[in-house]
Amino acid sequence: xxQPDVLVILPTLGDRLDMLRQTLETVVEQRKTVGLTLVCVxxxxxxxxxxxxxxxxxxxxxxxxxxxxxxxxxxxARRTGESYYAWIGDDDLFxxxxxxxxxxxxxxNTSCVLAYGGCDYVxxxxxxxxxxxxxxxxxxxLPWGPDLIPHPGTMIRLDDLEKIGGFDGTLKYAMDLDAFxxxxxxxxxxxxxxxxxxxxxxxxxxxxxxxxxSSREAESVKRRHLPAxxxxxxxxxxxxxRWASSVAARQLTAKARALALAxxxx
Numbered sequence: 001x002x003q004p005d006v007l008v009i010l011p012t013l014g015d016r017l018d019m020l021r022q023t024l025e026t027v028v029e030q031r032k033t034v035g036l037t038l039v040c041v042x043x044x045x046x047x048x049x050x051x052x053x054x055x056x057x058x059x060x061x062x063x064x065x066x067x068x069x070x071x072x073x074x075x076x077a078r079r080t081g082e083s084y085y086a087w088i089g090d091d092d093l094f095x096x097x098x099x100x101x102x103x104x105x106x107x108x109n110t111s112c113v114l115a116y117g118g119c120d121y122v123x124x125x126x127x128x129x130x131x132x133x134x135x136x137x138x139x140x141x142l143p144w145g146p147d148l149i150p151h152p153g154t155m156i157r158l159d160d161l162e163k164i165g166g167f168d169g170t171l172k173y174a175m176d177l178d179a180f181x182x183x184x185x186x187x188x189x190x191x192x193x194x195x196x197x198x199x200x201x202x203x204x205x206x207x208x209x210x211x212x213x214s215s216r217e218a219e220s221v222k223r224r225h226l227p228a229x230x231x232x233x234x235x236x237x238x239x240x241x242r243w244a245s246s247v248a249a250r251q252l253t254a255k256a257r258a259l260a261l262a263x264x265x266x
Contacts (some may be wrong), residue, residue: 014046
C-alpha cells in the first residue's frame with residue numbers, strides 16, 4: 001500500500017446514500033495510482049452514511065455544523081504526513097487516474113502551488129452534459145471573470161493551504177475562489193485539459209440551487225482581492241458575467257431535463 005500523500009476531504013450531510021457510494025467508488029479507484037487518506041465530514045446522526053464511509057476506509061469526522069468551509073477545515077485538521085489536498089462533493093466523481101495526474105504535475109514543479117484539470121458536468125445518471133477545459137484561461141479570468149477552476153478537480157499543496165488559514169468560514173459558496181485568489185501569492189498554477197473529475201448537475205445541488213447567492217458571494221470575494229482603484233468599477237464586468245453564467249446554467253439544466261425525459265420515454 002502506498003504511503004498516503006494526498007488528503008481527500010469529502011463533506012456530506014449523509015442524505016444521498018446511492019450517490020455517496022458512487023463517489024466513494026471513484027475514490028477507491030484513485031488508490032490504484034496514488035496513496036491517499038480519505039476524510040469524510042458528516043453529522044453525528046448520519047449513521048447510514050457513516051457506515052458506508054467506514055466501509056470504504058474513510059476517517060469519519062463530526063460536522064461542526066457551522067458551514068461548509070468549517071466542515072472542510074475540520075477535515076484538514078486530520079492531516080498527518082500528506083503533502084496535497086483534494087476535495088470531492090458527495091455526489092461528484094473522480095475520473096480514473098485523475099489524482100495521480102494532478103499529483104505528478106505538482107511533483108514535477110515545486111514552485112507550483114495548485115494544479116487543476118478538466119471537469120465533466122454530468123446529469124444525475126452520470127451522462128456528460130458538457131466538459132470544462134478552460135486550461136490557462138481560468139487563471140487569467142480568476143480575479144475578475146467566472147471561476148473556471150473546478151474545486152473537485154483541483155489539488156493544492158497543504159503547506160500553502162495552511163499558510164492562508166484554510167477556507168474562510170464566513171463563506172458558503174465561494175470559499176474555493178477565495179482560497180485560489182489568496183494562493184496566487186505563494187506560487188504558480190498548472191493545468192491540464194484532461195478531465196480529472198465530474199460535477200453532478202441537478203436541481204438540489206448547493207451551487208446550482210443558490211445560483212444568485214453564489215454569484216453575489218463570488219463578486220464580493222473578487223472585489224475584496226481587487227486593487228482599491230478598481231473596486232468601484234467592478235460592477236461593469238460583474239453583472240455581465242453573472243448574466244452569462246446564468247445563461248450557461250439554464251442551458252445545462254435544459255439539457256439535463258431533456259436527457260431525463262428521453263430516458264423516461266425509452
